[in-house]
Amino acid sequence: MTKIRFLFVLFLLFFVVIILRLGYIQILHPIAPSDYLMTRKIMAKRGSIFDRKMLPLVTNQMKYLMFAEPKLVQDQSLFTFKLSQILQMEEASITARLDKTKTWVAIRNGVDRTKKDAIDALHLPGVGFDEQPALYYPEGSSAAHILGFVGKNNDGENVGYFGIEGFYDKDLSGLPGLMRSDRDLIGRPIFLGTQEKIEPENGRDLVLTIDKTVQDIVKRKLKEGLEQYGSSQGCAIVANPNTGEILALSCLPDFDPDTYYDFPPESYKNSAISDTYEPGSTFKPLVMAAAIQEKVLKADSVMNESGPVTIDKYTIQTWNNQYEGNITMTRVLEKSSNVGMVYVGEKLGRQKLYEYIRKFGFGDLTGVDLDGEVPSYLRPMRNWYGIDFSTATFGQGIAVTPVQMIAGFSAVINGGHLMRPYVVKQMISDRKTQDIQPKEIRRILSDDTSSIMRKMLVSTIENGETKWLRPKGYQIGGKTGTAQIALQGHYDASKTIASFIGFAPVTHPEFVGLVIVREPKTSQWGSETAAPIFFQIAKELIVYYNITPEHTP
Amino acid sequence: MKQIVRNFLFVTFFLLVLGNIVLVVKSTQMGVDAVRIEQEIQDLKNENQKLVVEVSHMESLQYAASISASLGFTKTPKPMYFDNLKYARSN
Numbered sequence: 001m002t003k004i005r006f007l008f009v010l011f012l013l014f015f016v017v018i019i020l021r022l023g024y025i026q027i028l029h030p031i032a033p034s035d036y037l038m039t040r041k042i043m044a045k046r047g048s049i050f051d052r053k054m055l056p057l058v059t060n061q062m063k064y065l066m067f068a069e070p071k072l073v074q075d076q077s078l079f080t081f082k083l084s085q086i087l088q089m090e091e092a093s094i095t096a097r098l099d100k101t102k103t104w105v106a107i108r109n110g111v112d113r114t115k116k117d118a119i120d121a122l123h124l125p126g127v128g129f130d131e132q133p134a135l136y137y138p139e140g141s142s143a144a145h146i147l148g149f150v151g152k153n154n155d156g157e158n159v160g161y162f163g164i165e166g167f168y169d170k171d172l173s174g175l176p177g178l179m180r181s182d183r184d185l186i187g188r189p190i191f192l193g194t195q196e197k198i199e200p201e202n203g204r205d206l207v208l209t210i211d212k213t214v215q216d217i218v219k220r221k222l223k224e225g226l227e228q229y230g231s232s233q234g235c236a237i238v239a240n241p242n243t244g245e246i247l248a249l250s251c252l253p254d255f256d257p258d259t260y261y262d263f264p265p266e267s268y269k270n271s272a273i274s275d276t277y278e279p280g281s282t283f284k285p286l287v288m289a290a291a292i293q294e295k296v297l298k299a300d301s302v303m304n305e306s307g308p309v310t311i312d313k314y315t316i317q318t319w320n321n322q323y324e325g326n327i328t329m330t331r332v333l334e335k336s337s338n339v340g341m342v343y344v345g346e347k348l349g350r351q352k353l354y355e356y357i358r359k360f361g362f363g364d365l366t367g368v369d370l371d372g373e374v375p376s377y378l379r380p381m382r383n384w385y386g387i388d389f390s391t392a393t394f395g396q397g398i399a400v401t402p403v404q405m406i407a408g409f410s411a412v413i414n415g416g417h418l419m420r421p422y423v424v425k426q427m428i429s430d431r432k433t434q435d436i437q438p439k440e441i442r443r444i445l446s447d448d449t450s451s452i453m454r455k456m457l458v459s460t461i462e463n464g465e466t467k468w469l470r471p472k473g474y475q476i477g478g479k480t481g482t483a484q485i486a487l488q489g490h491y492d493a494s495k496t497i498a499s500f501i502g503f504a505p506v507t508h509p510e511f512v513g514l515v516i517v518r519e520p521k522t523s524q525w526g527s528e529t530a531a532p533i534f535f536q537i538a539k540e541l542i543v544y545y546n547i548t549p550e551h552t553p
Numbered sequence: 554m555k556q557i558v559r560n561f562l563f564v565t566f567f568l569l570v571l572g573n574i575v576l577v578v579k580s581t582q583m584g585v586d587a588v589r590i591e592q593e594i595q596d597l598k599n600e601n602q603k604l605v606v607e608v609s610h611m612e613s614l615q616y617a618a619s620i621s622a623s624l625g626f627t628k629t630p631k632p633m634y635f636d637n638l639k640y641a642r643s644n
Contacts, residue, residue: 056609062599113603131599136606138613188584216614 037194038183043133044174047203049147049164051212052247052425057143058165058257061136064111064129066119070098072126079124086118087111110134141256143215145270146208146249146423148371149257162268164206164423165257166371171427174203207426209245214238217540219250222515225533226252230521235272235402236537241410241503241512243438244419246368246403273373276399277516280483280526281336282409282501283395285457287344288333289412290356293449296347299456300328303343311390316342319482330456334463336480338394345393353389354381357398359444360408361418367441368403368421376400396483406514409501412453413477413509416445458506465527469535473549476538477509478502480526485519495519498526500534505547513537 025031049058066087073079080094087094087108097105109132111119116129135150148163160169177200182193189195222236235251251271255263269275291297305327308317318337332340345353357363363378377399379388391397400408403421411418420439427434445453457477461470470476481499484491498520503512513534520529541547610616621627 055612056605059605059609060602061606062602113599136609138609138615140615142614184584187588188581189587191580191583212614 036182036184036190038179038181038187040179040181042177042179042197042200044176044200045202046133046135046150046158047172047174047205049172050205050207051210051215052208052245053211054207055212056138057208057210057212058147059136059138061134062113063109063132063134064113064116065109065132066107066111066116067128067130068098068105068107069103069126069128070100070105071103073098074125079126082122082124083107083119083127086115086122135258137257139212139216140258141254142212142219143210143249144254144257145251145272146210146215146246146370147257149255149260149268151260160371162371163270164208164370167369168204168206168424172203172206175201177201202430205428206424207428208423209240209247209425210249210423211247213544214541215248215250217544218248218513218537219252221533221536221540222250222252225515225529225536226517229517229523229529231517231519231529233271233518234533235516236513236533237272237402237406238511238513238537238541239406239410239421241414241509242417242419244407244410244421245425245438246421246423247511249423270370270372272402273368273370274401276374276376276401277497277499277518278398278483278486279395279400279405280481280497280499281395282405282479282481282499282514282526283398283400284333284336284341284393285412285453285479286360286408287341287348287353287356287393288329288456289445289449289453290352291344291348292329292452293356293416293445294348294352296349297329297344299330299452302326302328303332303340305332305337305339307339309339309342309390311342311387312385314387314390316390330459331463333456333460333479336394336464341393342390345389350381350384350389353392354384356444357392359418359442360411361404361441362398362400362408366401366404366407366421369423373403374401376404395481402514402516405501406512409503409514410512411444413450413457413503413512415447415450416443418442418444454503454506454509457503461502465525465531469532471535471539471542474504474542474547475506475550476502476504476535477506478531478534480531482524482526494524496524498524498529500526500530502531502534502538504538504542505550507550510545510547511538511541513541 046060048056048060051057076095076098080091080098083089083094084091089108094107097107099105111129119127137147146163148161148165150158150160150165153159158173160166160172165172178198180194180196182190182195184190218236218238222234226232226234233252236248237246238248239246249272253267255267260268292299303326305323305325307323308315316338318335318339323339324331324335327335327337327340329344332344357378362376365373365375388397407418407421418441420441422436425436427436454477457479458475461476461478465480479501481501483497484493485495485497497516497518499514499516501512501514503509515530515534515537517529517533523529
């Protein structure tokens with residue numbers, strides 16, 4: 001009995017000690033729940049970006065922050081020697097970081113998996129890795145301005161800037177999850193305690209309208225062209241005129257999204273949507289289409305191009321100051337006659353001219369789903385002088401963005417439908433797939449007008465300055481443009497923006513392309529700079545899209 | 554009767570202690586398993602991500618261009634030399 005009592009007292013004491021200890025822990029010196037309740041934010045996986053054929057343009061990868069615990073490092077010289085070989089760092093740099101007074105020092109950011117595995121295989125004491133989710137761009141800088149990049153905000157969180165990453169940041173980043181779990185001293189879960197997990201909602205994957213092969217062709221040809229014509233800046237866009245899908249967009253100079261911080265901030269700006277320019281003669285087909293739509297002129301209507309015309313105190317000439325007398329409207333476009341276009345503007349009337357410029361979307365945003373679009377500059381009609389109505393007919397005195405220009409021109413050739421240009425065609429989340437359909441903003445022209453304009457634009461190529469560039473057997477429609485750059489209220493004749501806008505095939509256009517070359521050195525004319533780049537691109541696209549010849553001369 | 558109650562209490566007490574020990578051991582073991590499985594899932598995700606990156610690299614045009622260049626499958630320059638101007642000479 002004594003033994004049992006002894007055992008009873010022993011247990012009693014044991015329980016009293018436990019109760020006292022619990023009282024001490026919970027009442028006298030309460031432990032914060034954070035000491036045993038681990039609350040962890042589970043980061044959502046950022047969505048990937050694919051081209052229209054589901055080939056990746058941006059995907060996730062894991063990189064590592066390599067750190068060292070200097071007090072655990074045994075042989076420092078061997079440690080630095082081996083690490084320097086794998087990390088390709090100077091030994092002195094590693095030694096400088098190994099501060100023995102600290103318990104933790106960062107050695108290198110952005111270590112890839114291969115190097116991590118190589119370092120792990122060395123079994124060096126005092127080395128560790130923290131995971132750093134990062135993005136991988138298989139095509140490098142090919143579509144930099146479309147994609148944008150992911151940087152950090154003031155709170156150190158990943159945020160998308162510019163392009164798709166900026167516009168669709170919330171869709172791509174998803175929603176983080178949360179884990180609340182009671183853990184023991186060595187971090188194992190205590191199953192009798194709190195165990196809650198809210199799964200993160202991963203970011204949506206985006207499928208773009210971009211075709212990376214077309215993108216590669218466009219960027220390569222633009223780069224070669226800019227080098228050949230001595231220009232430091234240019235843009236090229238290829239789109240589907242029937243739907244508004246952008247198939248490729250490249251502006252140079254650009255940047256590498258992976259190392260965007262090594263590039264000047266000016267290079268982040270996508271000139272195709274964020275810069276305006278005077279379109280010059282590429283604007284003429286839009287005004288001509290308006291006049292034909294309003295039935296004030298026909299393709300074969302004749303005007304007398306007898307010489308320069310004077311509007312107020314200004315004289316308007318043709319680009320070469322040569323005049324052909326009686327010419328048709330088709331010939332006005334072929335020879336890109338400014339005098340002829342002033343006539344077209346007069347026949348159309350000021351009110352209608354302004355209305356059609358608005359109808360084609362100038363002065364508004366196109367609504368393209370890229371971050372950083374600016375509206376074109378269009379003054380209210382009451383602020384227009386007489387000369388403005390004349391110069392607008394040949395694309396001077398108004399400022400447009402390249403993406404607006406391609407949207408407006410597409411309406412001329414696709415049956416008159418102004419389509420919203422767009423870049424994302426599908427959004428894929430864990431739960432559903434959402435298709436984004438083409439959106440018509442408004443109908444501007446009839447099928448007949450559009451058909452007439454396509455024929456006139458083919459004639460413009462076949463009988464204009466660029467006839468030698470056309471690939472044999474193919475009909476291509478288009479228009480060159482050369483606009484002087486306005487500097488401090490005056491035009492500098494030596495500085496131009498050369499451009500070309502064109503499409504193929506003619507009957508059912510599959511692509512429309514715009515090439516802009518800023519301040520070319522070898523020639524100031526669009527026909528000698530931007531047009532050859534366009535035709536180089538078109539030749540490759542004809543092969544890529546298996547477009548059959550429409551016409552053999 | 555008293556002996557029976559005492560034995561019952563002793564057995565009950567013993568079983569409770571044993572059950573408690575089993576519960577602690579099992580929950581510890583489950584904790585260890587949970588941590589191991591969490592790590593395995595993470596490793597698989599990382600491995601999967603690594604493979605995705607490798608496939609993306611292999612499918613990229615940049616890689617195709619570098620391979621074609623190394624194998625010589627690129628256009629070779631075809632310069633035109635003007636050292637045989639027979640037409641010019643005949644005229």
